[in-house]
Amino acid sequence: MLSIRDLHVEVEGRPILKGLTLEVRAGEVHALMGPNGAGKSTLAAVLAGREGYEVTGGEILFEGKNLLELSPEERSYAGLFLAFQYPVEIPGVSMVQFLRAALNAHRAAAGLDPIEPPDLMRHLREKAALLKLDPSFLSRSVNEGFSGGERKKAEIFQMAVLNPKLAILDETDSGLDIDALRIVSDAVNALRSPERAFLLITHYYRILQHVKPDFVHILAGGRIVRSGGPELALELEEKGYEQLIGA
């Protein structure tokens, strides 16, 4: 589904990713861990198509297509979703307006007519219930005045609504209380399927107890320095980066 080969990325002339290679197949859950500043969010940003990141080498194929040639919206239509580490506030735009625009853009890209308002509301309410979000949340402005945890839940809610093939969750577990973590994990598990893949960026073993990854990778110094099964996360939890990889 996603193959990243020898990816080199610079931010403001500074190399951040230096030869990163990663293969994610449909149905898999990959956990990506690594010390602060290692470049995890940089990778997520490059995948989603955020500006300000210069790819100086390597390639990214998503379902066989050159991802780097696609605009952020085309990547979204292709089935890629990024749950942001720091979701922005969109003043005055309600969650319903926002997701109506997003869903209809997806439908237009697929040659479909806009969604009927009752169908939209049914779809949104169903996904809000999945995340145990109060229905009033749908009429609030996107992320405006949301607590840190609410923002993270809102990202997963959007993911559930947009139904992507590959979801990248950038530290969605950070800042969630214990109940919220369980709700978010359950929502992710509910969406696991043989057609869908996840890339979970996290610092904590905790979420991986709820959402069992197939692979765990450690990113340090701009490349993946170790890969393994779930036991790698446990080992990391015990030893820390310094002892594990000498970082």
Place this chain on the structure above:
Amino acid sequence: MSTPISASLSLEEGAAHLTALLRDSARMDDFPLPLQELWQAQAAQAHLQQLFTELRHKEDWKYTPVDFFRLPWALGQVELLGPSSFESALAPAERVAPSETLPALSSFPTPASPWEALVMGASLRAHYRVSKQGHVSWNFAGKGGLTTQLLTVSLEPHAEGEVWLNPQGEGFMIVRVHLHLSFGAQARLYLPTYLKAPNTYLYIILSAEQEAESRLEGYDLTAAVSWKRLEVKVRLRGKGAVAHLLGAARVGLGESMDYAIRVEHAAPHTESNQLFKSLVYPEGRSTFQGRIFVHRQAQKTNAYQSHKALLWDRKAVAYSRPQLEIFADDVRCTHGVTTGFMEGEILTYLRTRGIPEAQARQLLAQAFLEEVIGRVPHEGLQEAARRWIEA
């Protein structure tokens, strides 16, 4: 003593007459002179041109593009139209007919600018009196050239009135509106502007005198006009008077929107609220000057003012100047001015959800102005305003 102006007036006499009138507001009643004749006196016209050009150096005109003043403006015609499309829901019986007699010009606030003095001689003048309930609709179309209009509306005690000012057509239209709200009167004033023609210049000079317990709500909704200036002077002179002034402007490519708002609290327990938002496209210009003046005797005043400008990109310009002058000690007064660009980060966020940039900008633009549009108590106008933003 009044000097009649006639076609036989020499150029010098015409200029001198105008100069004297502009200088000497005590003689305003002498001013119902036929503007047509005055205008034909070329020296007077040259004199006016100079006065207008000098305005540029005044503080509250400094940031407003006024190059179009210099065009050789000829006096134009303005035509009164039937009810606007916004009024279709209203029964004709509710329409207030204009009064037979015009109020004495001396009952107007002293002209504060040559413009105001000029409009005193407007060819189109009307006075409306709302005694219980009704709406006044002033729908007009400029036929090109410079046109002036003078409209006065007085609301009797406890009257409830709606006032619509609907400009159409083209040219340089100067409209002077004076409202008087008697004790307990309530007025809603709607100022929609959507002039598609190029070279449309609209200058609205609005003043309101409010007696005790009266309430004024003003809604300005502006899009598609080359240049518009809304000058508002509200005086809350009776205890408990309230004025709420809201405006939403879509300032398109090369357009200019200028709000010059002054609210004066002259009595205790008065309340005012100003909320103006301008969405500025590339090469558009938004100017906001908002002034709150609280007299010494106006204790327990609540006064709020907020102006926000959202700029499309670096080629859009916004200028804001809030001013507070407070001479009472027991008042609550806040003002806020924000100017920001459409944020790249927000646009990217929307794009990662599949919303193309043009549509993402549209969404942000609508959301920005919706704070005002959503508060307009007239559905038809709300819908129209939303369409104007999309255009």
